[in-house]
Amino acid sequence: MQSKRKIYNRVKIVIALVVFIVSIGFVNKRQNDALCKKLLISIENQQGNFFINEADINDLVTNGGREMVINLPYEQLELKDIEERIENHKYVESAEVYRDLAGNMMIDARQERPIARIFNPSGQDHYISERGEILPVSNRFTARVMVLSGSFFKKYLDKNMLVDDEGKDLFYFIKYIEKDKFWSAQFAQLKVDKRGMIEIFPQVTKQMIEFGDTYQYDEKLKKLKIFYDKILPDRGWNRYNRVNLKFENQIICE
Template identity: 45%
Template sequence: MAGFANSRQNEKICKKVYVNIDNEYKNYFIGDKEVRDLLTREGERKLEGLPNSNIELKNLEKRLEAHKFVKAAEVYKGLDGNVHVIVKQNRPIARILRSDQDVYIDEEGTVLPLSDTYTARVIPITKSAYSKALDKGFFQDSTGQAYLSLLKFIEKDQFWKAQLAHMHIDGKGKVSFLPQVGEHTIEFGKPDEVETKFKKLLVFYKEVLPVMGWDRYKRVNVEFEDQIICE
């Protein structure tokens, strides 16, 4: 019976291809047309009209996952013989600005190229010429993982994601930020005790700036334990 059912399924004709692109994080790096072009090799081999026996699902998934902005793809056949495609996009969390290359990184530290069709709203990062190169391998070791954890914290926090406009890493590996609102520089220090430092910084925003004024300070340092230094 199983063999008979499988044989009948293979005889069915694909009449339509359904594409579902996961836009959970409001990324639009790949669209419906691009997905269909990948599936059909730019229209050379359309799936509509083919019997199920001639459609190799795993090959279609591999073709989609070879795209620079596709994190995972699932392709399956429905009981009616039609093909269903689910695409999950890569999620950039920061953009590295450097003289030789302008790239994104995702939450796993993987380097992604820029897109011709969409620009992600993520924090840009620059570094001192004397600091370690922020290349593909940087975010995979223990040192780089600390910076990656910092970026993931910012990306997941709505307030800090909106408030922090720029991140810089100096020659000693210390981090500083420029805010969207205010004229001050935030001196964060090394990417450790991240949650504690942001809690101190939130105290500065909630209790100090409303009293002293947003233009009162040019420098705010939360690097040291139990201290907020404002100048």
């Protein structure tokens, strides 16, 4: 009698497993057969920069309108391929494409954000993103960022990144300025020669600032803050044409 009960319990377990597996298969089939109802697009990291919009993302998803997506079964849609297509856009930092339980295609894209613009007198300008990416300018939107000029940047215009052995220190200095409310409001332009020597042109006052290289830039900025807080109010905002910060523990004003 006991052996029959054991057999009966084992049969029940087997039947339950079969029912569970069939149910999973049925659910998966229903999900695969589900149609794409609509595209729900979210663009992050805009912050006043409008290099891409929902129409651009929609165009990338449909491959310029050549590929139907809406009302197509998900089993016929390669979400990874769509995701890669979006990420290949010059102003997209990253993207994630997935479906929700209601059958909508969810698209979360993060836009590249420029922190400075490289002025190129012999050709097209470029932006530097907050990750150090070299980006082309856009005909649609112009970002209000600090201008960079000088021969230092020529070799980077055809590269994808400013962050390398020579450029990374300058990039971190630019990023520091961009994130600091005071300095980002003060500096209009950085001119950098091929040796990495920096000249700074302020937004308001007329002094050209000889900054030197990026070594101990935080100490140099502290000296410049003393110049703005104590020397200019006492001597006059336009008294000096040139300020030299290159020498340790000195502020040389001409």
